Amino acid sequence: MTQTQASLPTREDQRATFLARAGHADTVLIALPADASTRRYFRLEGAGLLLMDSPPHSEPIGPFVHIARQLQELGLSAPALLEVDEAAGLALIEDFGHDTYTRLLAAGYSQAGLYHLAVDTLVALHRATPPADLAAYDGDRLAGEYALFIDWYVPLLIGKEAAQSLRDEFLALFADACRDVAQRREALVLRDFHVDNLMLLQGREGVAACGLLDFQDALVGAAAYDLMSLLEDARRDVPEALREKLLSLYLLQRPALDALRFLEDYRRLAAQRHAKVLGIFVRLAGRDGKHGYLAHLPRTLGLFVRALQAQAFAPLRQWLDRHVPGWRDELPATTLATLRETPYRLVQGLPHGHV
Incomplete structure (x- = not known):
């Protein structure tokens, strides 16, 4: 290490300086569990605050700050921003506590009540005019995501070279199905x-009781996307009867929508998202060593297979049947074992992609 390198402040030093400037030099930090991103969160013991650490080179904090303020202007509950240093990628934000939907559902809390509130929150969001200063969730961005399926998942079935040779055809067929949405x-x-x-969030009324997290990648696009993301969850089974009821609840609150077009958008975006997530879960396990996501592959594959039953995906479905044998089947135990034990990037020689 050179003298210059040794004198550079560590990330821990940067956090300490930021906290001291915000008046929390002596507050104890409790690291929260990491997720699929490079962001980290620390709870400030007894302060009702979180320290958000979002490395500027990989996940700039600016988009989170920008979207949080837009959501708050709509009366929705994004965390309040108490102190922000965008250049350093650090922020002190409101601590919403421990009551995530995931934790509450596991504890037996009313499933219907929680999902109803989430749908009402989306209705409130979608009644607002979308911001003009955000990028569009357009064909290129959609393609960059469903490409993860051919880049990371399909090589497990037919090998890297065969998957690469099919890539352009796969992308063209998927693009045709998603052109309208x-x-x-x-x-x-x-x-x-x-x-x-x-x-x-206790003590808040109406849609303000639904706390929103992880929205920094927001774009302007189809209203059906977030509802589909909620109801076709890669991490949790949503009963079909509840899914249908919540779809109806959303549409009843938005009578001006073209319901048939909305449902068609929903189906096409479901296929797009599930293709993306299958690729991401494999990448997280094989490239990043985050093997817990492999447990969700069977559910996600089932959702993907179902989504491809839509008429718009008939050409892609038939193409997969011809070129990717076994694409509908769960991955063999031996393949999963390889993902858990061997860095996939070395086995497959695939690039480090980024969503």
Whole structure:
């Protein structure tokens, strides 16, 4: 290590300086469990605050700050921002506590009540005019995500070289199916709207009782996306009867919508998201060593297979049947064992992609 390198402040030093400037030099930090990103969160003991550490080189904090303020202006509950240093990628934000939807559902809390509140929150969000200063969830961005299926998941079935040779055809067929929905500019799309990122906030009324997290990647696109993300959860089974009831609840509150078009958008985006998530879960396990996501592959595959039953995906479905044998079947135990034990990037020689 050179003298210059040794004199550079560590990330821990940067956090300490930021906290001292905010008046919390002596507050004890409690690290929270990490997720699929490089962001980290620390609870400030006894302060009702979280320290958000979002490395500027990989996940700039600016988008989180920008979207949080927009959500708050709509009367929705994004965490309050108490102190922000965008250049350092650090922020002191409101601590919503422990009551994530995931934790409450595991404890037996009313499933219908929580999901009803989440749907009402989306209705409130979607009634607002989407911001003009955000990028669109367009065809290129959709394609960059469903490409993860051919780049990371399909090589497990037919090998890297065969998958690479099929890539252009796969992308073209998927693009044809998503061409119409890629034109939508209807709503602010939070893009990760599911039970892990929703919280129940005590003492707040109406949709303000639904705390929103992990929205920094928001774009402007189809209103159906976030509802689909909630109801077709890769991490949790949602009973079909409840899913249908919540779809109806949403549409009843938005009578001006073209319901048939909305449901068609929902189906096409479901296929897009599940393709993306299958690739991401494999990448997280094989490239990043986060093997817990492999447990969700069977559920996600089932959702993907179901989504591809839509008429719009008939050409892609038939193409997969011809070129990717076993794409409908769960991965063999031997393949999963390889993912858990051997760095996939070395086995497959695939690039480090990023969503």
